[in-house]
Amino acid sequence: MNPDGATVRPPRTPRDTGRAxxxxxxxxxxxxxxxxFTVGRSSWRVAELTHLHSSRGPHDRMATRAVLVxxxxxxxxxLLLGFTGGLQRLTAGAYLLxxxxxxxxxxxxAAGDRWRPPAYELWGRRAGADELLFSSDDERQFGQVxxxxxxxxxxxxxxxxxxxxxxxxxxxxxx
Numbered sequence: 262m263n264p265d266g267a268t269v270r271p272p273r274t275p276r277d278t279g280r281a282x283x284x285x286x287x288x289x290x291x292x293x294x295x296x297x298f299t300v301g302r303s304s305w306r307v308a309e310l311t312h313l314h315s316s317r318g319p320h321d322r323m324a325t326r327a328v329l330v331x332x333x334x335x336x337x338x339x340l341l342l343g344f345t346g347g348l349q350r351l352t353a354g355a356y357l358l359x360x361x362x363x364x365x366x367x368x369x370x371a372a373g374d375r376w377r378p379p380a381y382e383l384w385g386r387r388a389g390a391d392e393l394l395f396s397s398d399d400e401r402q403f404g405q406v407x408x409x410x411x412x413x414x415x416x417x418x419x420x421x422x423x424x425x426x427x428x429x430x431x432x433x434x435x436x
Contacts, residue, residue: 324373
Protein backbone atom coordinates (compact mmCIF):
# COMPACT_ATOMS: atom_id res chain seq x y z
CA MET A 262 0.00 0.00 0.00
CA ASN A 263 1.30 3.49 -0.88
CA PRO A 264 1.61 6.29 1.70
CA ASP A 265 -1.51 7.93 0.24
CA GLY A 266 -3.52 4.74 0.91
CA ALA A 267 -3.82 3.53 -2.69
CA THR A 268 -2.97 -0.04 -3.57
CA VAL A 269 -0.72 -0.77 -6.52
CA ARG A 270 -1.11 -3.75 -8.80
CA PRO A 271 2.02 -5.48 -10.01
CA PRO A 272 2.83 -4.38 -13.56
CA ARG A 273 1.97 -6.74 -16.37
CA THR A 274 4.92 -7.95 -18.35
CA PRO A 275 4.98 -9.29 -21.92
CA ARG A 276 5.40 -12.80 -20.47
CA ASP A 277 2.05 -12.45 -18.67
CA THR A 278 0.13 -11.49 -21.78
CA GLY A 279 2.04 -13.55 -24.34
CA ARG A 280 2.65 -10.54 -26.61
CA ALA A 281 5.08 -7.70 -27.05
CA UNK A 282 4.52 -4.43 -25.15
CA UNK A 283 2.21 -2.05 -26.96
CA UNK A 284 4.00 0.87 -28.64
CA UNK A 285 2.27 4.19 -27.96
CA UNK A 286 4.80 6.72 -29.31
CA UNK A 287 8.08 6.34 -31.17
CA UNK A 288 10.34 9.04 -32.59
CA UNK A 289 14.14 9.20 -32.69
CA UNK A 290 15.30 9.24 -29.08
CA UNK A 291 11.79 8.96 -27.56
CA UNK A 292 9.89 5.69 -27.06
CA UNK A 293 6.74 5.21 -25.01
CA UNK A 294 5.38 1.69 -24.58
CA UNK A 295 2.79 0.39 -22.15
CA UNK A 296 5.65 -0.67 -19.83
CA UNK A 297 8.57 1.76 -20.37
CA PHE A 298 9.25 5.43 -21.09
CA THR A 299 12.60 6.07 -22.76
CA VAL A 300 14.15 9.45 -23.60
CA GLY A 301 17.69 9.31 -24.92
CA ARG A 302 19.71 7.17 -22.52
CA SER A 303 17.25 7.53 -19.63
CA SER A 304 14.55 4.93 -19.20
CA TRP A 305 11.84 4.54 -16.57
CA ARG A 306 9.25 1.85 -15.87
CA VAL A 307 5.83 3.45 -16.35
CA ALA A 308 4.45 1.72 -13.26
CA GLU A 309 7.05 3.53 -11.10
CA LEU A 310 6.11 7.03 -12.32
CA THR A 311 3.49 8.95 -10.34
CA HIS A 312 2.31 12.55 -10.00
CA LEU A 313 2.83 13.46 -13.66
CA HIS A 314 2.55 17.19 -14.31
CA SER A 315 3.77 19.67 -16.88
CA SER A 316 5.26 23.13 -16.54
CA ARG A 317 7.23 25.69 -18.49
CA GLY A 318 10.99 25.99 -18.19
CA PRO A 319 12.94 29.15 -17.45
CA HIS A 320 13.02 32.10 -19.85
CA ASP A 321 15.94 32.54 -22.20
CA ARG A 322 18.95 33.91 -20.29
CA MET A 323 19.96 36.39 -23.01
CA ALA A 324 16.48 37.89 -23.16
CA THR A 325 16.33 38.15 -19.36
CA ARG A 326 19.72 39.87 -19.25
CA ALA A 327 18.76 42.28 -22.04
CA VAL A 328 15.60 43.28 -20.16
CA LEU A 329 17.53 43.72 -16.93
CA VAL A 330 20.32 45.81 -18.49
CA UNK A 331 17.94 48.04 -20.44
CA UNK A 332 15.80 48.61 -17.34
CA UNK A 333 18.83 49.59 -15.26
CA UNK A 334 20.22 51.93 -17.95
CA UNK A 335 16.90 53.64 -18.64
CA UNK A 336 16.15 53.93 -14.90
CA UNK A 337 19.62 55.39 -14.32
CA UNK A 338 19.13 57.98 -17.08
CA UNK A 339 15.74 58.91 -15.59
CA LEU A 340 17.23 59.30 -12.11
CA LEU A 341 20.14 61.34 -13.47
CA LEU A 342 17.74 63.69 -15.29
CA GLY A 343 15.63 64.00 -12.15
CA PHE A 344 18.53 64.87 -9.85
CA THR A 345 20.18 67.35 -12.25
CA GLY A 346 16.94 69.21 -12.91
CA GLY A 347 16.98 68.27 -16.56
CA LEU A 348 13.35 67.10 -16.47
CA GLN A 349 12.10 70.73 -16.10
CA ARG A 350 13.88 71.85 -19.28
CA LEU A 351 12.49 69.04 -21.51
CA THR A 352 9.88 69.76 -24.16
CA ALA A 353 6.64 67.85 -24.62
CA GLY A 354 8.17 65.87 -27.53
CA ALA A 355 11.10 64.88 -25.33
CA TYR A 356 8.70 63.61 -22.67
CA LEU A 357 6.92 61.49 -25.28
CA LEU A 358 10.26 60.13 -26.49
CA UNK A 359 11.31 59.37 -22.90
CA UNK A 360 8.01 57.54 -22.34
CA UNK A 361 8.56 55.50 -25.50
CA UNK A 362 12.09 54.60 -24.35
CA UNK A 363 10.65 53.25 -21.09
CA UNK A 364 8.76 50.65 -23.21
CA UNK A 365 12.05 49.15 -24.49
CA UNK A 366 12.34 46.56 -21.65
CA UNK A 367 8.75 45.45 -22.22
CA UNK A 368 9.33 45.07 -25.95
CA UNK A 369 12.58 43.16 -25.33
CA UNK A 370 10.77 40.76 -22.98
CA ALA A 371 8.00 40.15 -25.52
CA ALA A 372 10.48 39.62 -28.36
CA GLY A 373 12.60 37.24 -26.26
CA ASP A 374 9.60 35.08 -25.40
CA ARG A 375 8.51 35.09 -29.03
CA TRP A 376 11.87 34.07 -30.51
CA ARG A 377 13.03 31.70 -27.75
CA PRO A 378 9.97 30.57 -25.78
CA PRO A 379 10.43 28.65 -22.53
CA ALA A 380 10.57 24.88 -22.99
CA TYR A 381 7.68 22.61 -22.06
CA GLU A 382 8.68 20.23 -19.25
CA LEU A 383 7.12 16.95 -18.11
CA TRP A 384 7.82 16.10 -14.47
CA GLY A 385 7.04 12.96 -12.52
CA ARG A 386 7.76 11.43 -9.16
CA ARG A 387 9.76 8.23 -8.87
CA ALA A 388 10.88 6.69 -5.58
CA GLY A 389 9.75 9.80 -3.68
CA ALA A 390 11.77 12.31 -5.73
CA ASP A 391 10.59 14.63 -8.51
CA GLU A 392 12.40 14.08 -11.81
CA LEU A 393 12.39 15.93 -15.10
CA LEU A 394 11.26 13.24 -17.54
CA PHE A 395 11.02 15.13 -20.81
CA SER A 396 11.59 18.65 -22.12
CA SER A 397 10.81 20.07 -25.57
CA ASP A 398 10.46 23.41 -27.36
CA ASP A 399 7.91 21.88 -29.73
CA GLU A 400 4.43 22.13 -28.22
CA ARG A 401 2.96 19.49 -30.56
CA GLN A 402 5.64 16.90 -29.79
CA PHE A 403 5.35 17.62 -26.08
CA GLY A 404 1.59 17.07 -26.20
CA GLN A 405 1.96 13.77 -28.07
CA VAL A 406 4.58 12.42 -25.64
CA UNK A 407 2.69 13.48 -22.52
CA UNK A 408 -0.59 11.97 -23.82
CA UNK A 409 1.18 8.71 -24.68
CA UNK A 410 2.73 8.53 -21.21
CA UNK A 411 -0.62 9.23 -19.56
CA UNK A 412 -2.23 6.46 -21.65
CA UNK A 413 0.56 4.10 -20.61
CA UNK A 414 -0.08 5.01 -16.94
CA UNK A 415 -3.78 4.26 -17.40
CA UNK A 416 -3.02 0.93 -19.06
CA UNK A 417 -0.76 -0.03 -16.14
CA UNK A 418 -3.21 1.08 -13.47
CA UNK A 419 -6.03 -0.99 -15.02
CA UNK A 420 -3.85 -4.07 -15.55
CA UNK A 421 -3.52 -4.29 -19.31
CA UNK A 422 -6.56 -2.26 -20.26
CA UNK A 423 -7.08 -1.99 -24.00
CA UNK A 424 -8.22 1.13 -25.79
CA UNK A 425 -12.04 1.01 -25.55
CA UNK A 426 -12.62 2.82 -28.83
CA UNK A 427 -10.43 0.39 -30.78
CA UNK A 428 -12.19 -2.69 -29.38
CA UNK A 429 -15.80 -1.42 -29.40
CA UNK A 430 -18.26 -2.29 -32.11
CA UNK A 431 -20.21 0.73 -33.35
CA UNK A 432 -23.93 0.68 -32.69
CA UNK A 433 -26.04 0.26 -35.79
CA UNK A 434 -29.84 0.14 -35.90
CA UNK A 435 -31.58 -3.00 -37.16
CA UNK A 436 -33.21 -2.64 -40.55
